[in-house]
Amino acid sequence: MIVPETTTKLSAFAQDVQNGLSSQPKFLQSKYFYDAEGDRLFQKIMDLPEYYLTRCEAEILQTHAVDLAALLRNQPFDLVELGAGDGLKTRVLLAHFQEKQLQYRYFPVDISRNILDHLEETLQQRWPDLSVFPLEGDYFSALKKMPASEANVRKVVLFLGSTIGNMTMADAESFLQQLRAQLAPGDLILVGFDLKKNPELILAAYNDSAKVTRDFNLNLLHRINRELGGNFQPENFQHWPLYQPITGHTKSYLISKIDQEVYIEALNLTVKFAAWEAIDMELSKKYDFAEIEHLATLAGLKVLTYFKDRKEYFTDALFMV
Incomplete structure (x- = not known):
């Protein structure tokens, strides 16, 4: 039995579930997809033939690691990755940085302790001399946990995987402004943007034939059941x-396919669903270059360059503070 928490003792997850399912229209925050089972399912998604995003960004990093290393070789830096996940794509950069003997420390940031532990173990096995400092939590709270850098060390922030697409334009502007406020002039931000393209290609990436993306979404209902004592079916x-x-x-x-009620024990909350009522689960915005330029201007950042895959399905935009 899960003992109901008082309002003041609710976890952030519980508070956000309560807020989202008490709203009209109902919503849940996609950042909570990533528990241990969600991590496993997302690894499967990245291997799906329809999910082009991971392959395109991996191509970009493999192709342009040398260019990024050339930009960074003249001074030491702290490499901060927001939403590091399993670090699979980033290892392409790390391998090149290690080969070129660049002077840097790596700070992977993620909300999932499970994935951070796995990443740290993997990196230490491959590069025992690499300084890795995992930071668990939301992006900005984790950044505040970073040890102070020396005066000549700049920050290089990675925000890859089109995570910025999970935000509205207004939220993306606010996010980049907040990030810029924690950085210093000359610091760099590398941001992944999924680009507008054939709508059939885009939709297939979120509606795969193996139904893994469906299971990934439904896992959040399972998580509410597991952690908050919900009885979602x-x-x-x-x-x-x-x-x-x-x-x-x-x-x-x-x-919801039917009229139904769901009880969440930890919240002492009964949620009523009408037949065909929707829960808004996730946004993934696709950009064009004019929108990226506009976003950078609003956030007070300068676009240095765009790294693109050969099909121009995706870009990693390099911004300077």
Whole structure:
């Protein structure tokens, strides 16, 4: 039995679930997809034939690691990766940086302690001399945990994987402004943007034939059951992704197939669903270059260059503070 928490003692996860499922329309925050099972499912998603994003960014990093290393070789730096995950793509950069004997420390940031432990162990086995400092938590709270850098050490922040696409334009602007406020002039930010392209390619990436993305969304209902004592029956929900080519918004919903009530013990909350009522689960915005330039201007950043894959499906934009 899960003992109901008081409002003041609710975890951030519990508070956000309570807020989202008490709202109209209902929503859940996609950052909570990533528990241990969510991590496992996302690894499967990245291997799917429809999910081009990971392959495109991996190509970019493999192709342009030498260019990025050339930009960084003249002074030591702290490499900070927001939402590091398993670090698979970043290891391409790390391998090149190690080969070139660049002077740096690596600070992977993630909300999942499980994935950070796995990443640290993997990196220490491969590069025992690499200084790795995992930081668990939300991006900005984790950044505040960083040890102070020496005056001649600049920060290089990685925000890869099109994570910025999970934000609205207004939220992306606010995020980059907050990030810039924690950095110093001359610091760099490398941000991954999924680009607008054939809508069929985009939608297929979020509606794969193996239904792994469906399971990834439904796992958040399972997580509420596991951690908060919910009694969701995920089979009563339908995964429904959509792409809007004008805004570039890819949206994922879970739609209740029936009239139903769900009780969440830790919140002492009963949530009523009408048949075909939706939970807004995720936004994944696709950009064009004009939008990226506009976003950088609003955030007070300078675009130094765009690293692109050969098909120009994806770009890693390098900003300077």
